Amino acid sequence: MIEEQKNNPLHGLKLEVMLTELVDFYDWKILYAALRLECFNINPSHEACLKFLKKTEWARERVESFYLYRFKRMPKGSSAQFELKPRERGFADGIVPRKPETLTIELIEQMRAKATADYEAMKANKSKGYGKKVYDGAYKTRTNDNRPKPSQDPKNPWGK
Template identity: 50%
Template sequence: MNDEINYTNNPLHGLGLQDLLTQLVDHYGFETLYAYLNINCFKTNPSIESSVKFLKKTEWAREKVEIFYLYKYKNLPRVSSEQFALPPRKRIIPEGQTPREPAELSLEDAERVREKQAQKAAEHGKTKHYQNSKPDRYW
C-alpha cells in the first residue's frame, strides 16, 4: 500500500501507453518524436497503434518515451540522483513539483542535441583504454 501512495506522485501513474502516446503525438507529432528519441516506430509508417504494439514489447524504448513524457512534455525538473536509476513509472516526484507547460522543441534543436551526443560518444571512445586487449603470449 505504501508503494501505491508513492506512485501517485508520478504523472505516469494510471496513464496508459496509448493515452501517453496520443498526448505526445498531438503536441509534437511523429517527426519530432523520431528526431528526439530516434525510435524507428515513429518514422516508418508511424501510427499510435503500431507504436503502442512496439513499445509494449520493447522495454528500453518504452522507458525512453516515458522519460521524454516526464521531462519534456510535462517539463518536470531533473530527477534526483536517487531516482535516476529507477524506471520512469517507479520514480516519485517530490511534493511541490508540478507539471509545467510542455517544452518547445524543434527539429533544428533535435539535430543539435544529436550532434552533441555524437561528439560526446566520440570523445568517450577516444579516451577508452582496453586493458588486456592482446594476450601476453600466444599458445
C-alpha cells in the same frame, strides 16, 4: 508504494493516452528525431506504435522518460532515481508538471551535436587524467568547482 507514486505524472496514465498526447503536441517526425524509434518513422500509426511499445520494454522506458523530462518538464532526479524505471520514480510534494518543451528537428539536431561534443570533451579530459583519483593521505576525486550547485530546496528543484 502508493505514497511514492502520488507525485509521478505517469502513475495511472495509459500508454495509449501518453502516445496520443505526444503525437498531438509534437508530430511523428519530431518524435522520431528525438527518440530514434523506427515505429515513429516507417508508416507510423497509433496501433503499430502501441504494439511495439508494449512488447519492447526499453523503447517504452525511453518514451516514458521523454514524456517526463521533455513533455512534462519534471526536474531531473538523483542517480538513485535514474536506476528506477520511469513509472517507479517519484517527485517531491508540490512539484507540478510545466508546459511542454517546444522542439523542432533543427533544435534536436543541435542538442544531439552538443551532447556528442560534451561527451567527446569528457573522454578527452579523462584520458589526460582529469577526474581520476589521486592519493594525498586520502583518495579524492578532482571536480570542476565552476559548475553551478544543484538546488537543495525540494520545493524549488529548478533553482530559480
